[in-house]
């Protein structure tokens with residue numbers, strides 16, 4: 087379990103992390119999201135003892151990282167895959183890390199195999215592609231067989247097979263009761279990987295909830311309704327907080343009522359409907375809604391909202 091209590095980091099006149107409180111529970115995958123510059127890396131670095139908090143605390147299983155007797159066995163982290171730029175081979179790099187932490191050589195072989203690096207293990211790390219470097223970073227994070235795993239942008243640079251591998255690995259680690267905390271800007275990936283989300287914006291926590299609650303909480307859910315009496319149905323559904331948009335002649339899109347309420351109103355008004363499809367918002371849409379006022383670096387070209395997929399999430 088990771089706990090942040092009033093965790094704050096100030097750089098000069100910039101407050102990167104502004105007194106955040108959250109708990110990352112064991113046995114599930116917690117995603118850490120936020121716009122560029124929101125404070126994710128700074129928070130993760132403080133948890134790992136790489137940055138000293140200006141005030142507040144970050145603990146792992148109740149103890150600050152640097153007070154653990156054998157930190158690598160307690161917490162494994164991938165924070166900056168590019169940080170490993172060495173003339174050593176992947177195998178020797180891991181072996182050196184293992185040696186300084188009393189980790190047996192057998193474990194080095196295990197993590198190399200686990201991360202798909204067997205073919206390149208004897209090659210120099212500085213020739214590695216971004217994806218190979220990422221796999222090596224994950225191998226290093228797993229070396230001490232830690233109870234807590236922190237991965238900052240783990241799928242960055244990975245090919246589709248690698249992305250699925252990270253997802254499967256994270257789920258497996260969480261199913262073993264470990265604490266898994268990961269950040270990613272890839273919403274579609276986060277949606278299928280994480281159980282719980284913590285969203286940070288301008289150094290403050292703006293959401294801390296299960297993914298489905300975050301999506302539902304944005305109130306963006308719409309329902310597509312087809313009827314041969316659209317005018318009558320539009321009148322029947324009118325009410326406070328309800329929006330009915332006419333898409334095509336017999337097609338309406340309704341916000342503010344769930345499908346059951348729409349069906350009930352139609353039945354009571356004796357209007358036949360021949361399609362009723364919930365349009366779930368994507369995590370990306372919910373996230374954009376949640377963080378729209380928190381984005382520090384706005385792009386000048388604003389893309390249209392992502393299309394809503396029937397039955398998607």
Ligand SMILES: Nc1ncnc2c1ncn2[C@@H]1O[C@H](COP(=O)(O)OP(=O)(O)OP(=O)(O)O)[C@@H](O)[C@H]1O
Pocket residue numbers: 097100101102120121122123124125126127128129
């Ligand atoms: N060493 C530093 N000195 C000064 N300011 C810093 C330092 N590290 C981070 N910052 C600032 O703190 C804020 C938070 O940065 P941080 O890297 O934690 O954000 P992030 O959420 O990880 O962003 P990204 O998604 O772009 O990686 C940013 O405004 C950043 O410029």
